C-alpha cells in the first residue's frame with residue numbers, strides 16, 4: 001500500500017508546483033483597474049515615487065549643467081526643491097493641491113499653453129520627433145502627488 005500513497009503525494013506536489021507557477025501569470029492577466037481597486041488609495045511619497053521619475057525623465061535638461069551656460073531648460077530646475085517650487089520662465093509650475101492648474105502636470109500630456117505662449121509636451125522631444133509621453137502610471141503618480149499637496153521633504 002506504500003506505492004499508491006507516494007504516488008498520490010507526488011501528484012499533489014506537482015499540483016502545488018503548477019499552482020505556484022501559474023499564480024503570477026493569472027495575476028498579471030487581471031485587468032489593471034481591478035488590481036488597483038484592491039489597494040486603498042495610497043499617499044504618494046516624493047522620495048520613492050516622484051524623484052525617480054523626475055531624475056530619469058527630466059533632470060537631463062532641468063538641472064544646472066556646467067556644459068550648458070544657458071542654464072536649465074525653460075529656467076526650470078527640477079532637482080532642487082526651492083528652485084522647482086519657484087518655477088521657470090512661465091512662473092510657478094507646481095500649484096500644490098491643484099495638478100490641473102500646474103504646468104508641470106499639463107506638459108506631461110502634450111503641448112500646452114502658459115499664458116500666451118506655447119510650451120512643448122515634456123519630456124521635450126528631439127527636433128522633428130513626435131512627442132512621446134512618459135508612461136500613464138507615472139503621469140498619474142505626479143498628478144496624485146501634486147493633488148496631495150506636492151510634499152517635497154528636505
Ligand code: HEC
Pocket residue numbers: 054057058059060061062073074075076087088089090091093103104107114118119120122123124125134
Ligand atoms: C530634452 C530636454 C528636456 C527634457 C528631457 C525635459 N524638458 Fe522640460 N523643457 C525643455 C525645454 C527646452 C523647455 C523650454 C520651453 C519649451 O521648449 O517649450 C522646457 C520647459 C519645461 C516647462 C516649462 C517651464 C517654464 O516655466 O516655461 C516645464 C513645466 C517642463 N519643461 C517640465 C518638464 C518635465 C516635468 C520633464 C520630465 C518629465 C521635462 N520637462 C523634461 C527641455 C526638456
